Amino acid sequence: MDNCKEIQSRIECFEQGKLSLKNEEAFTNHILGCSDCREEMEIYYIISYGLDDDEENRTIDSHYISFLDSLDFTGLVEQKLKDSKQKCEFISQWSRFNRLRYFFVSGVMALTTLLLIIIRFF
Numbered sequence: 255m256d257n258c259k260e261i262q263s264r265i266e267c268f269e270q271g272k273l274s275l276k277n278e279e280a281f282t283n284h285i286l287g288c289s290d291c292r293e294e295m296e297i298y299y300i301i302s303y304g305l306d307d308d309e310e311n312r313t314i315d316s317h318y319i320s321f322l323d324s325l326d327f328t329g330l331v332e333q334k335l336k337d338s339k340q341k342c343e344f345i346s347q348w349s350r351f352n353r354l355r356y357f358f359v360s361g362v363m364a365l366t367t368l369l370l371i372i373i374r375f376f
């Protein structure tokens with residue numbers, strides 16, 4: 255599933271934030287280790303930057319602007335991948351924590367119920 259063609263077809267979805275967490279993680283990990291796809295992603299940004307003449311309608315995260323101003327697309331891609339990796343790690347840690355909390359809460363509830371039953375009937 256991790257072939258370059260498929261990854262490269264997801265660049266636009268990645269940029270628009272349309273990938274699921276699992277897909278984004280796979281995407282980012284692949285591109286970090288694959289110079290072909292990284293190059294493809296740079297080209298994507300070069301083209302979309304070149305096509306986008308309308309400065310006022312541009313919606314770019316302010317911390318990417320300095321890369322664009324200096325036309326450093328390699329740096330831009332690197333920064334985007336780094337951010338995405340951080341985001342994925344954060345979300346997966348967060349959901350792990352939530353799962354843990356869920357187990358804890360249901361554990362406590364089961365114990366309380368058990369305790370109530372014991373108190374009530376014995």
Ligand SMILES: [Zn+2]
Pocket residue numbers: 257258261284288289290291
């Ligand atoms: Zn690749």
